[in-house]
Amino acid sequence: MSDVKTAACLYGTVKMSAALKPGxxxxxxSSCRRWCGGPLMSVHAEGAVEVTAGAEAIKTYASSDWAxxxxxxxxxxxxxxxxxxxxHFPQGEYIVSACLFxxxxxxxxxxxxxxxxxxxxxxxxGEETRNxxxxxxxxxxxAPKEEx
Amino acid sequence: xxxxxxxxxxxxxxxxxxxxxVGVCHCxxxxxxxxxxxxxxxxxxxxxxxxxRGLKWFASSxxxxxxxxxxxxxxxxxxxxxxxDGDWDVSVGTLDDAADEKIFxxxxxxxxxxxxxxxxxxxxxxSDEA
Numbered sequence: 001m002s003d004v005k006t007a008a009c010l011y012g013t014v015k016m017s018a019a020l021k022p023g024x025x026x027x028x029x030s031s032c033r034r035w036c037g038g039p040l041m042s043v044h045a046e047g048a049v050e051v052t053a054g055a056e057a058i059k060t061y062a063s064s065d066w067a068x069x070x071x072x073x074x075x076x077x078x079x080x081x082x083x084x085x086x087x088h089f090p091q092g093e094y095i096v097s098a099c100l101f102x103x104x105x106x107x108x109x110x111x112x113x114x115x116x117x118x119x120x121x122x123x124x125x126g127e128e129t130r131n132x133x134x135x136x137x138x139x140x141x142x143a144p145k146e147e148x
Numbered sequence: 149x150x151x152x153x154x155x156x157x158x159x160x161x162x163x164x165x166x167x168x169x170v171g172v173c174h175c176x177x178x179x180x181x182x183x184x185x186x187x188x189x190x191x192x193x194x195x196x197x198x199x200x201r202g203l204k205w206f207a208s209s210x211x212x213x214x215x216x217x218x219x220x221x222x223x224x225x226x227x228x229x230x231x232x233d234g235d236w237d238v239s240v241g242t243l244d245d246a247a248d249e250k251i252f253x254x255x256x257x258x259x260x261x262x263x264x265x266x267x268x269x270x271x272x273x274x275s276d277e278a
Contacts, residue, residue: 024263035155035220035241036181061156073218076217076223077181078181078183099183100180121247121248123267124264126265
């Protein structure tokens with residue numbers, strides 16, 4: 001079991017904790033960039049995120065059929081992107097804003113998704129060090145398994 | 149005339165985007181609110197709100213307040229506390245068409261975490277130089 005890390009929104013109203021999978025990623029899709037003013041930089045929780053304070057301040061927005069975006073209703077901090085339960089993630093998956101965490105040591109930026117959603121006027125350095133996936137690559141990962 | 153909106157449409161706006169380019173802020177507050185640096189532009193003559201039912205402001209510090217949509221959580225604007233109405237920085241992701249943009253500077257770079265960097269060679273300014 002990975003170390004559990006704690007996180008908080010900008011005002012500190014919402015506090016969360018989560019065990020994290022290795023690897024930090026950036027999503028360049030237009031929805032993420034409209035939501036948070038730039039690519040969404042996130043880490044993946046192992047299992048669910050535990051809300052330890054401020055649950056009543058958390059609001060969610062169903063941004064697509066397969067996910068909802070949670071944010072703090074008081075300060076506007078994006079909290080997490082929650083992929084709804086599916087064949088691939090029976091409990092859903094919580095993709096948590098990286099910068100909420102009190103301790104970000106050890107975060108390694110190793111993947112980018114929806115790279116074809118990048119408008120083209122910015123890029124992160126070190127692309128060759130990361131797994132970079134287009135929208136089609138991401139959807140292929142989630143495609144229903146073929147019948148055997 | 150540029151238009152923009154949050155994810156859900158509860159805040160929409162328009163105005164003339166300046167040709168200054170995109171400023172990228174790496175301060176801790178921008179990053180906590182937005183999962184990473186905030187990329188913003190200026191509008192000549194300010195922002196005109198065409199729908200404001202979702203707009204909520206949060207005073208994040210003595211020097212700034214942040215406008216976001218309380219229905220979908222989209223980050224929209226950054227404003228000095230005493231700025232005139234509409235004299236706000238605008239999150240570039242909320243613009244309906246920003247395909248032709250360019251970064252012109254990075255600010256508050258002393259707060260940028262080590263795990264990312266941008267590939268452009270525009271000026272990097274510390275908080276005391278911004």
